[in-house]
Amino acid sequence: MRSVLxxxxxxxVITSGYWAYYENYRTKAELDNVDDLRRDIGAARERLAILRAEWAYLNRPDRLRxxxxxxxxxxxxxxxxxDQFxxxxxxxxxQPLALDLTKPVDVTSAGATNP
Incomplete structure (x- = not known):
């Protein structure tokens, strides 16, 4: 009986070791994914800053004039x-459309069929 226990x-112990090993590598893969996403977000923010600067440059009042x-x-x-502003x-x-609430509406279920 002791040998079975x-x-x-x-x-x-072997199963929990395998599970911990598997979770460790899965966690590392997700952390790498997070790093890639952060790098992509940083690049997108840089592109957005450049686009905003270009937009401001192209919309200068003297250039538009x-x-x-x-x-x-x-x-x-x-x-x-x-003086145009x-x-x-x-x-x-x-103005919003005004609803005509003076005419009554009859609501009835007479003649309706029951399913």
Whole structure:
């Protein structure tokens, strides 16, 4: 009986060792995956910073003014002036549709068939 218990204990130790070994390598693989994701996120942030800088460079007011003047014949764009800007309270928003609640509606289940 004792030998059976020793054999079961040895099998449990071997099984737990195998499980720990397997989990260790799985954890290392996931940590490598996390490192790759962090590297990709860093590269994406760098690209985004570059794109934002390019966007700011391309949207300089003096450049846009020159482009508007250069392409006035084709586009008909007027140069920006300070008096063209307004405040938010000057924007006319459409009014929501009013529901007509004066007509009654009859709701009934008369004539409905029961499944």
């Amino acid at each position: 020793f054999l079961l204990a040895a099998m449990a 020159d482009l508007a003047e250069l392409n006035f014949d084709r586009l008909g764009l007027l140069p920006l002036r300070p 307004g405040s938010i309270d000057q924007v006319a928003y459409p």
